[in-house]
Amino acid sequence: MRDIFKSQPVYTIRYYGHELKYNAQQILQDKYIQWCADQVWTAFILAAIIAAVVCVITFFVTTWILGHQGKQQSEDEITGGRQLTDDPKAVAKMLRRDGLASDIKIGELPLIKDSEIQNFCLHGTVGAGKSEVIRRLMNYARQRGDMVIVYDRSCEFVKSYYDPATDKILNPLDARCAAWDLWRECLTQPDFDNVSNTLIPMGTKEDPFWQGSGRTIFAEAAYLMRNDKDRSYSKLVDTLLSIKIEKLRSYLKNSPAANLVEEKIEKTAISIRAVLTNYVKAIRYLQGIENNGESFTIRDWMRGVREDGKNGWLFISSNADTHASLKPVISMWLSIAIRGLLAMGENRNRRVWIFADELPTLHKLPDLVEILPEARKFGGCYVIGIQSYAQLEDIYGQKPAETLFDVLNTRAFFRSPSRNIAEFAAGEIGEKEILKASEQYSYGVDPVRDGTSVGKDMERVTLTRHPLRASAAGAAGTGGVEPELKTKAEEAEQLPPGISESGEVVDMAAWEAWQAEQDELSPQERQRREEVNINVHRAPEKDLEPGGYI
Structure with a gap:
């Protein structure tokens, strides 16, 4: 019985016409069968490892995809508007890739090519860094040899950039001041009218009759003096401010200004002269500069621009303690320079830089609002610095300020401690549309x-x-709606x-x-x-x- 239970089945294998009989134990002990079994086991282990690796990779990939989708669902999605970045290198790389990078750089950020003729606006409080940006642009202009006109309120830039060999200074209280000649600068009646418009600014609240009348008298008196061999600033000031009203009436006889000093309206004439005195008295600081050498005019200096050579700079400066007294004259010179750009002829490849940091410290410049939109055709590059937009509105009025600000296409916003001004800057920087x-x-x-x-x-x-x-x-307080929220x-x-x-x-x-x-x-x-x-x-x-x- 034991042999029956221990008996193993016999398998018949036909091999090339022969019949071979093996039981199960013989098959398992066969070397060929063992080799085949080893191959099957090895293939199984390899398949198991591959399957495990595939499963793990699939798990992590699926987890990452689902996690990424979940992250996208829980994040804000930008659908439009501008984007703000704190990586100037990435922007520079993008500009260079598209061929739009300029050789003008502020730090590591290059400007867009030829964007300088679309004008600059530097907006920020005192000590925020506007002057540093201006210096970097000045360094580029000096290196390139461009013509530059600088309004320097405190002579800060004169100390750093003035070259006596090529540059000129217009400052009545500076011994280096050029011998500026009013009558060589203004050749026609409209030229004198343009000078008087800046020298005697039109107020935003006062009756325009008084400033308008003062402009007329100054322009006519200066125009009549052009043919006087003994003309001088001293004589012009005396004629307008010192001589009796009867002599002034006689001097302006047969001119459009004669009606403003008529004997019948002598009280009105006296009032007009009082308004005239407030502004024209600044001309007395020009007394004696005609002895500083060869006569100089801004118009001729700008026309002498060299397209392929190094050009000089013109510094229109003042001292901090006397700026209020010189403001009418400084404003007049800068206005002449702004209008002189048009006399140079159209040339988009030329660069004429006009730097005016702290522009609101001057009188209203009507020519600036009119000429700035067209300046790019003449190669004009205006760099204007202001502490706040409210200053422009106060001096130029709401609509002219908006027009002026709108053509300053490259803008840099610096620190603004005032809440309203900071909100204005945030609005100008732009918005984005998000989900x-x-x-x-x-x-x-x-x-x-x-x-x-x-x-x-x-x-x-x-x-x-x-x-x-x-x-x-540090001054920000709590309260308001925060406790309620x-x-x-x-x-x-x-x-x-x-x-x-x-x-x-x-x-x-x-x-x-x-x-x-x-x-x-x-x-x-x-x-x-x-x-x-x-x-x-x-x-x-x-x-x-x-x-x-x-």
Whole structure:
């Protein structure tokens, strides 16, 4: 019996016409069969390893994809508007790639090619860095050999850039001042009218009759003196301000200004002369500069520009302690230079730089508003520095200030401690249109009703919020709507008793007691109280595991 149970089946194998009989033990001990078994086992192990690797890779790829999608769902999505970056190298690389990078650089950021003829505006409070940007642009202009006109209120740039061999200075209180000649500068009646428009600015609130009359008298008197062999600034000042009204009336006889000094309206004439005195008295500082050498005119100096050579600079400067007295004359010279650009002829390849830091410290320059939009055709590059846009509105008026600001296409905004000015700067920097993500958590009596949903709402926001108010941060106070918002947030975050912030039941007794209380309510009351919706905007967290946004 033992042999029967131990007997093994016999297998018949036909091999090339022969019949071979083997039992199971003989087959298992056969070397060829063992080799085949080893091959099968090796293939199985290899397949298992490959399958495990594929599964792991698939798991991580799937987790990453789902996590990435979850992250996108929980992040704000930019759909339009501008974008702000703090990486100038990336912008520089993009400009060089597109062939738009200029050789003018501010730090590591190159300007857009030929954008200098679209004018600059530097906006920021005192000591914010406007002068540093101006110096970098000046260094480029000096290296290239461009013609430059600088309004230097405190002689800061004169000390750094003045070259006596090629440059000129216009400052009545500087011994190096050029011998500027009013009557060689102004050849026609309209030239004298343009000079008087800047020398005697039109106020924004006063009756324009008084300034207009003063302009007329100055322009006519200066025009009549052009043929006087003994003409001088001293004689012009005496004629306008010192001689008796009868002699002035006689001097202006048969001119358009004669009616303004008529004997019948002598009191009016005296009032006009009083207004004239406030501005024309600045001309007395020009007395004696005609002895400083060869006569000089801004118009002829600008016409002498060399297209292929090194050009000189013109510094229109004043001293800080005497600026208020010289303001009419400084404004007049800068206005002449602005208008002189048109006399040079159109040339987009030429560069004539006009730097006017702290422009609002001068009188209103009517020529600036008119000429600035056309200056690019003549190669004009205006760099204007202001402390705030409100200064432009105060001097030029609302509409002219908007026109002037609109043609200053390259703008740099620096620190502005004032809230209103900072908001203006933020608005000018631009806005972006975003889909703002928000998560909604819903909790109910039945756990099936608990859930999380993500939604996005369209919003338009400024790229910066009070971007340049760093100096005012220490003075910022609390209050206002902040306590109210905090209270509302706390009320919204009240969860049912026994429920943690993560949605887990941590106190079953409290939770069951709350459920029993809900059962006693009417269906309407239960519906109102059983769900708590909390709108939360969650910023992306760092160091999350793959799939952490799901």
